Every structure is written in C-alpha cells, then in structure tokens.
Amino acid sequence: MTPVGRAGSAIRPRPQFTRFSRAERWVHRLTAVLMLVCIGTAAILYNGSLSLAVGHRRQVELIHVYCGFALPVPMILGLVSLAYRLDLRRLNRFTEADWRWLRPGRRRPEDRVGKFNAGQKINSWLSSGSILVLLISGVVMYFVGLTPLAWRTGATFVHDWFALALGLLVIGHIVRAVKDPDAREGMRTGSVSAYWARTEHPGWASEFEDHPPDAGLQE
C-alpha cells in the first residue's frame, strides 16, 4: 500500500489500488504525444486556412507521416509487458452486463463493472482499429507508386473520414478524463484510491480483497 497524502486526507493514508503498470503508462503517454502531433499536423494539412497560414507542406507532411508510422509502435512494444497483455484481454471481452451498461435504463444491481467499463472497452477497440486503418490508408497515399490511382482516391476518402471520427473520439476521451481526476491520477501515477475503485469499478476492486468472491468460486 502506498501512502499518498492529499489535502484533507493527510491524517490517514488512503488505500491505493494499483491500476496501471509503468509499461502501460508509458504506452499511453507515447501514444498520446504521437496522436496529438498527428492531429495538429493533420489540421494544418487538411484545413485550407491553416495550410495557407503555415505552408511548408513538405515538412509538415513528413512530421505527420513519421508520427503516424510511429503511432502503433508503443502499443506493439507494450505487448512484451504481461500487465499490458492482461488488460488487452479484459478490454477485448464483452459480457451481457457490458451490453446492458451501454443503456443505463437496463443496468442491473448485480452488474458489477470490472477494471474497464463498456465505454472504455469500446473506446479502445475504435481507437486501435482506426489507428490501423489510418496507417494502411496513409501508406497507400504516401507511397504513390504502390497502388492504382483509384485506390489512392479511396484511401484519401477513408483517411479523411476515419481521421474525423478518431479525432472526435480523442476529444471525447480527453473530456471524460478532464471530468474525472481520479481516473487521471490512475494513468499518471499508476494507482487509484480504493474508494474510487469501489465506486467506479466495483468488480475490479473486489479483486483486491483477500478472498475475492468470484475467484473463490472458480478455484
């Protein structure tokens, strides 16, 4: 248990649960930086007023392209980490309770959100899938000798719309994070307060008890 004092709770160290390993936090950090550079340069390359104000298309394009090529690399390197792979497994799996979570009216008291809620899972799928599609369509556009012109036109079309969708997703992700300082702390420091975990992710919080009820049944 790491004693983390905060204003107002300095008397007793708050119990903390480990949420993200160092490897996971670095994957997130590097992906975030590359993503923001891609979004910034994309805006310059795409928007007419910005294009004309900044110019230097070749240099902006090179930054965009190389950050784009690098974008999936932290996620691929993360695979060497067991914690990262285990979290990928959790993000991949979707239960009946997750489907119900998406429609708050249908949620049931016995549905206990695990380490990731359904929205976080879907965000992870859409982000990683979109990054792959942007990478493939970007390669088609950048290496102009690779494919017939019709494919490059198709790739431009795909790249534009996926970029718009992913941009909105990233904005949504940031807005949600801004509203939840505890979640941000989890990604920044690696651990979260037990209180937050029990409130937001009760199914996951119960894994920290000495005799987790679920694990007991299965073993």
Place this chain on the structure above:
Amino acid sequence: MLPADPQGPPPDGAPVGRRAVLGLLALGVAGIVGGRVVESALDRVVAPVELRDPTGLVSLLPAGATFRYYTVTGPVPKADPVTYRLGVTGLVGHPLSLSLDDLRALPQTSLTKDFRCVTGWQVLQVPWSGVLLKDLIDAAGPTSAATAVRFSSFDGLYSESLTLEQARRSDVLVALQMQGKPVTHDHGGPVRMYVAPMFGYKSTKWLSGIELTAGVQTGYWEQRGYAVDGWIDG
C-alpha cells in the same frame, strides 16, 4: 496495493473487441478499394449543400468538391495585379514580359477537366480558362537548342518542367480563370499553370516565369520522389 491474483479473473464474455477491430479493418480496406465510387456519390449530395451553407460548417467535412491547399514555403506574398509580370525567357528569340492585361488580350481557351492530386484527392469537372502555353512559346520563338520548359513560382521555391512537346499540347494552359472567376491567390493566382493530363504537382501555382531550357530540370516534388512525367495513370 496489488490484487490478490495478479492475473485477474479468467476472461468472461465474448471477444467482441477483436471482432470490432477486424470489422473496422475490413471497412477501411473496402473503402480504399471501392471508396472512389462512394465518394463521387457523396460529393453529388454534399456539394450543393456546401455551396448554400451559410455557416460554412459543411466545408469542414471531408466531402464535396474541395481543393486542398499545398504550399511548400511559408505564406506566399500576394501579387500586385498592376505590377505583375510573367516572363517568357531562356532559349528564345524574343523574350517576353507580359502583364495581366497583356495575357487577357491574347486568345483565351477554356477547358472543363478534372483536377487530380497524385495522392488521390480530386475535384471533378473544374472549368479553367487562359492562354495556351503553346501560344506564348511560339510568340517568344524558341531557338533550336530549346527542348524543355521550366516554370518558376513567385513563392520563391517551387519549380516544374515539361518537355517542349508536352508544353505544346492543346490542354496545357497558362490559367487566368478557374471556376468562372479570376484565379484567386489561394488557388495560385493571379496566374497559374493548368496541365490537364498530369497530376496537380505539374501545375505550378503563383506562376512568375516560363523559361525555355536545353533539358528537363526536375521540379520540387520530383526531387522528392514523384515521377518527372506526371501523367494521370487512371
């Protein structure tokens, strides 16, 4: 604090995430292979809306016939329409220096053709008009040593070339008008090239000089990997 079992519980539920990622990949690949058809259909719907949209918000969407503005330098200074001169120089008998009025007084040719970028974006059926490059070359009288034409831009950096044979085609314009209006600064005005059978990078914007040369000199993008003959390959 670490969980009692660091591995967590065994997976519960279906691998929907994997299916979603593979589904997006399939959608993306289908879009690359067949997107041109979808895009043309979408443009037909969006372009009229975009023209009448008072908020300008529709133009932020990647649909409709939209040019993308490629500038290889920083912001390009605007040309003064009064003092603007287009030089036709190099291996010629009579070098020319033409004002906008001189160019407007010459026979004008109109073309309605697609504008295609080598990276794939396109604007279909753009009306262009201006002076045939062939007419300017003939007026300057190239010497027997001239085999190519080099274009320079008052952005101070961009250049392009065509062989003399390519330059004499009847679909190669020194464009003064685009979409029925004088070529705006943003689109490379007041005077730009429009080389209809080739990709957009062959159509020099902010044109300031036409020079007859003894050989093709590679242009800005060609030094960076694009084909010197930028024929649209279909």
